[in-house]
Amino acid sequence: MSESLNIAVIPGDGIGPEVIAEAVKVLQVVTVNTGVNLKLTNYKLGAEHWLETGETLPEETLTALRSHDAILFGAVGAAPGDTRIPSGLIEREMLLKLRFSLDHFVNLRPSKLYPGVPSPLANPGEIDFIVVREGTEGPYVGNGGVLRAGTPHEIATEVSINTAHGVERVVRDAFRRANDRPRKHLTLVHKHNVLVFAGHLWRRAVEAIAPEFPEVTHDYLHVDAATIFMTTNPSRFDVIVTDNLFGDILTDQAGAITGGIGLAASGNINMDRTAPSMFEPVHGSAPDIAGQQKADPTAAILSTALLLDHVGLPELARRVEAAVEGDVASRDEMTDPRTTSEIGDAIIAALA
Amino acid sequence: MSESLNIAVIPGDGIGPEVIAEAVKVLQVVTVNTGVNLKLTNYKLGAEHWLETGETLPEETLTALRSHDAILFGAVGAAPGDTRIPSGLIEREMLLKLRFSLDHFVNLRPSKLYPGVPSPLANPGEIDFIVVREGTEGPYVGNGGVLRAGTPHEIATEVSINTAHGVERVVRDAFRRANDRPRKHLTLVHKHNVLVFAGHLWRRAVEAIAPEFPEVTHDYLHVDAATIFMTTNPSRFDVIVTDNLFGDILTDQAGAITGGIGLAASGNINMDRTAPSMFEPVHGSAPDIAGQQKADPTAAILSTALLLDHVGLPELARRVEAAVEGDVASRDEMTDPRTTSEIGDAIIAALA
Ligand SMILES: CC(C)[C@H](C(=O)O)[C@@H](O)C(=O)O
Ligand SMILES: CC(C)[C@H](C(=O)O)[C@@H](O)C(=O)O
Numbered sequence: 001m002s003e004s005l006n007i008a009v010i011p012g013d014g015i016g017p018e019v020i021a022e023a024v025k026v027l028q029v030v031t032v033n034t035g036v037n038l039k040l041t042n043y044k045l046g047a048e049h050w051l052e053t054g055e056t057l058p059e060e061t062l063t064a065l066r067s068h069d070a071i072l073f074g075a076v077g078a079a080p081g082d083t084r085i086p087s088g089l090i091e092r093e094m095l096l097k098l099r100f101s102l103d104h105f106v107n108l109r110p111s112k113l114y115p116g117v118p119s120p121l122a123n124p125g126e127i128d129f130i131v132v133r134e135g136t137e138g139p140y141v142g143n144g145g146v147l148r149a150g151t152p153h154e155i156a157t158e159v160s161i162n163t164a165h166g167v168e169r170v171v172r173d174a175f176r177r178a179n180d181r182p183r184k185h186l187t188l189v190h191k192h193n194v195l196v197f198a199g200h201l202w203r204r205a206v207e208a209i210a211p212e213f214p215e216v217t218h219d220y221l222h223v224d225a226a227t228i229f230m231t232t233n234p235s236r237f238d239v240i241v242t243d244n245l246f247g248d249i250l251t252d253q254a255g256a257i258t259g260g261i262g263l264a265a266s267g268n269i270n271m272d273r274t275a276p277s278m279f280e281p282v283h284g285s286a287p288d289i290a291g292q293q294k295a296d297p298t299a300a301i302l303s304t305a306l307l308l309d310h311v312g313l314p315e316l317a318r319r320v321e322a323a324v325e326g327d328v329a330s331r332d333e334m335t336d337p338r339t340t341s342e343i344g345d346a347i348i349a350a351l352a
Numbered sequence: 353m354s355e356s357l358n359i360a361v362i363p364g365d366g367i368g369p370e371v372i373a374e375a376v377k378v379l380q381v382v383t384v385n386t387g388v389n390l391k392l393t394n395y396k397l398g399a400e401h402w403l404e405t406g407e408t409l410p411e412e413t414l415t416a417l418r419s420h421d422a423i424l425f426g427a428v429g430a431a432p433g434d435t436r437i438p439s440g441l442i443e444r445e446m447l448l449k450l451r452f453s454l455d456h457f458v459n460l461r462p463s464k465l466y467p468g469v470p471s472p473l474a475n476p477g478e479i480d481f482i483v484v485r486e487g488t489e490g491p492y493v494g495n496g497g498v499l500r501a502g503t504p505h506e507i508a509t510e511v512s513i514n515t516a517h518g519v520e521r522v523v524r525d526a527f528r529r530a531n532d533r534p535r536k537h538l539t540l541v542h543k544h545n546v547l548v549f550a551g552h553l554w555r556r557a558v559e560a561i562a563p564e565f566p567e568v569t570h571d572y573l574h575v576d577a578a579t580i581f582m583t584t585n586p587s588r589f590d591v592i593v594t595d596n597l598f599g600d601i602l603t604d605q606a607g608a609i610t611g612g613i614g615l616a617a618s619g620n621i622n623m624d625r626t627a628p629s630m631f632e633p634v635h636g637s638a639p640d641i642a643g644q645q646k647a648d649p650t651a652a653i654l655s656t657a658l659l660l661d662h663v664g665l666p667e668l669a670r671r672v673e674a675a676v677e678g679d680v681a682s683r684d685e686m687t688d689p690r691t692t693s694e695i696g697d698a699i700i701a702a703l704a
Binding site: 077119142145155160191194196230248255 | 429432439440443444448470471472473474475491492494496497498500502503504505506507508509510511512513514515516517520543544545546547548549550551552553556572575576577579580582583584597600601602603604605607608609612613
């Protein structure tokens with residue numbers, strides 16, 4: 001029996017190509033002799049590509065990407081000081097455009113403190129939660145504008161758009177994931193005492209969907225309080241569901257407390273499977289260390305595990321995770337002298 | 353010589369009255385024999401008051417509050433389970449209404465890890481920064497709405513409003529505060545790669561005002577990255593300037609890393625002095641421990657130091673801070689068995 005797995009690869013900018021090279025090797029090795037026929041197609045996109053061509057995400061590329069089973073993505077973004085590239089252009093016109101066009105409504109970000117990995121917290125306890133971040137609406141919609149720009153009377157607005165459709169589907173997904181986990185607990189994070197209109201939509205969605213999952217308990221935290229618990233008692237979290245912006249903030253904090261965003265994987269998932277999902281490390285393109293083999297490819301490699309789960313190959317996903325877990329347990333984080341590809345090779349050796 | 357200091361006191365709900373009682377004692381003691389003629393007027397406002405009268409913040413009360421030199425505020429908010437009070441009503445119609453009506457555009461929140469206070473971070477380093485949070489606009493303006501409420505086609509919006517007037521005045525205030533500090537460094541926190549319109553207004557304000565303060569260096573962080581540095585290297589911060597919502601989130605996190613929001617003070621300051629400023633602990637009303645003398649009054653007491661600074665009595669402010677510093681250094685946080693008023697009394701003893 002042989003099934004084909006047709007993956008689009010977008011290495012992107014900065015450390016993206018380096019970490020994706022390792023993730024690709026892992027995908028190749030883990031699928032050997034499994035009957036999975038892995039096909040990889042590279043797409044050049046990102047800040048570098050924009051400088052060369054003026055293209056962010058051409059329609060033909062978007063159409064071509066749609067034909068794949070999944071997308072593996074590195075990172076995009078120019079160096080902060082690079083004034084040739086309008087700030088945020090690539091992030092919005094390419095990365096966010098992919099998430100929105102391909103309806104990646106579940107932005108899945110697991111946070112786990114692996115044995116042997118030091119946390120910056122004095123008493124981290126056991127950390128093992130997932131954040132289900134809404135990926136297609138909220139303050140990320142790009143609605144807003146400027147009036148009287150550049151004058152003393154300038155007014156700039158940003159509009160957060162939240163729909164019953166968008167909120168309910170991600171809340172249901174989060175309940176489903178909570179139901180599949182041993183602790184079966186869901187925490188809604190928002191700021192409904194201030195953002196009344198959006199906040200109440202989120203709360204009502206949780207209350208409306210909760211009866212479908214009678215075994216799942218749920219609670220609520222304001223986003224400010226959530227950052228406190230993330231610091232003082234992260235073990236309290238099992239599944240967090242939250243909006244696009246709060247999810248962005250909390251998952252960087254979650255990455256920090258679990259040993260750094262060098263380990264944080266993510267999936268931009270279209271659970272309706274009307275378009276391919278996209279898997280990427282949470283970290284950015286880190287132009288300051290690009291091309292030096294200094295980046296940790298672990299987050300990119302763990303993102304392939306999320307990819308394998310999504311395409312229905314959970315045994316392979318568990319093998320990747322186990323190999324990573326073995327490698328990180330043996331690291332001395334302070335003095336790990338290994339290059340990006342040495343770390344990749346070590347994880348591959350553990351896979352075999 | 354005698355000058356009068358005419359303070360409005362709003363104890364509020366939950367632990368508010370307990371912690372404010374201690375803060376008031378501190379104000380009374382620190383002003384003794386200083387020629388300051390302290391006059392205190394109590395105002396009953398908050399969730400309890402709403403249950404009794406249906407009033408949130410009557411016009412007459414607002415007018416009366418305007419006649420004071422400053423306001424000392426405890427905390428408001430009903431117990432989370434109390435369904436008699438519409439969620440967030442008191443927070444919005446009273447607390448936020450005060451901040452907006454009295455034009456408290458500088459929401460000042462210092463974060464300092466006092467010697468002897470344990471941080472939840474493994475290697476906190478020296479933490480001594482202030483957050484200048486914008487207090488009168490951003491996503492807090494209450495603009496937004498709901499269409500097709502309760503139907504599958506519901507749409508809820510939240511509008512963040514940012515003005516050149518509002519942003520420039522708070523950025524200038526933050527630069528001024530940075531200029532007065534030894535390290536003279538300002539960090540703008542925003543998310544301009546996604547929130548383009550508001551983000552660019554903030555960035556342009558910083559660039560426009562920077563030349564007025566040639567000794568102050570400045571940098572920029574996205575809010576998600578700021579939560580990482582807050583965890584891994586909080587010493588990098590000196591003065592942070594940010595919008596209303598990001599400031600809300602970051603200052604709770606900042607409270608957590610400096611030993612808990614039991615120590616975090618804040619000032620809602622009208623720097624133009626067209627209305628009285630208001631000083632309050634960052635923490636909430638904590639209904640679960642209310643009335644049990646379990647609350648730590650330190651944040652409320654440190655808020656009186658900010659108040660004394662604002663009304664032009666910095667020597668008294670330093671005395672309050674020194675007394676607090678002495679007390680916290682001698683605490684065993686894990687086993688501190690003291691009641692709210694015992695802590696207050698100890699700080700007062702140190703003042704004498
Ligand atoms: C690069 C940026 C647009 C992106 C986001 O804000 O979602 C990033 O921070 C992330 O979390 O994936
Ligand atoms: C109670 C609430 C409205 C308030 C805020 O969000 O500003 C509080 O969290 C704070 O930080 O003072």
